[in-house]
Amino acid sequence: MFSEHVQSRSEQQAATRQKVLAAAEQLFRTQGFKATTIRQIAAEANVSTGTVMAVGGKDTLLVSIFDTWITSVHNDRHTELAPSTTTATTEDVLKLFVPFVGYFALDPELSREYTAILVRGNHESVIFRDLALALLAELETVLARSPLPRSQVGPGARTIYLAYLGLLMTASSGAITMPDAADQLRQTIDFVIAQPNGKQ
Incomplete structure (x- = not known):
């Protein structure tokens, strides 16, 4: 009872x-x-x-709204990242970020407010803790199927993840457009996968 x-x-x-x-x-x-x-x-x-x-106050509510949505994307993706034998390409890696870039592009003003709150550092976000680990694990799963040597999969995932965060923050501030951010992220992924020591 x-x-x-x-x-x-x-x-x-x-x-x-x-x-x-x-x-x-x-x-x-x-x-x-x-x-x-x-x-x-x-x-x-x-x-x-x-x-x-x-x-929570308005800042906390906004962080919770974004974090809840981002968490649901990661939770829904567990089945989508099933093992595959095909070689992963830049586009395969980029697909991991498409929902997030799309969500941030949906309302640029609100995205700016969200990133400003995070930059001020007064509110904790799971995107720097649990969700960072989830996205890094997803990146490693896909990069393990790329031409990158096993020893470079972890560093490659971290490089792409940090580039993604930086580009997302830059685009949310209005310094570049979301399409430009997506294009620069594609270039970063190309660079990581196509490094000389990444070729078989």
Whole structure:
């Protein structure tokens, strides 16, 4: 009886959190991050402002929205990265990043706010911890099928990952366009895979 009560309470908290995040995302995207207030998010989610603040302030909500979506992409990809005998190409590696680049390009202003929050360093994001490890593992899985020698797979994955983060931050700041960032990432992947010591 007690465990059922705890479980339903935990499920209720998770459902409330999702409702708050959905309301925040909808408002952030329709009227802008800066124009949206906690009071508006509470009204949209049909909860109190205290309930919204229990989930987090605006910065925390935005980081959670992005991190939740990015986490779902990685979770959905476990089955897509099944072992293959075909040699991996630059395009195979680039496919790992397509959902993320597309998501950031969806709303450049919101993406800028997200990266600005991360750069300020006041809010932790799973993209630098758990999700970094997940993406590195995915990169290594694909690069293991490329002409890169086994000893270079790990360093190659880290090089591509760091280039991706840098380009994403640069594009989100508006310094370059997302298509340009994607093209530069393709060039980086080409460079890593086509190194002389990577040729068989």
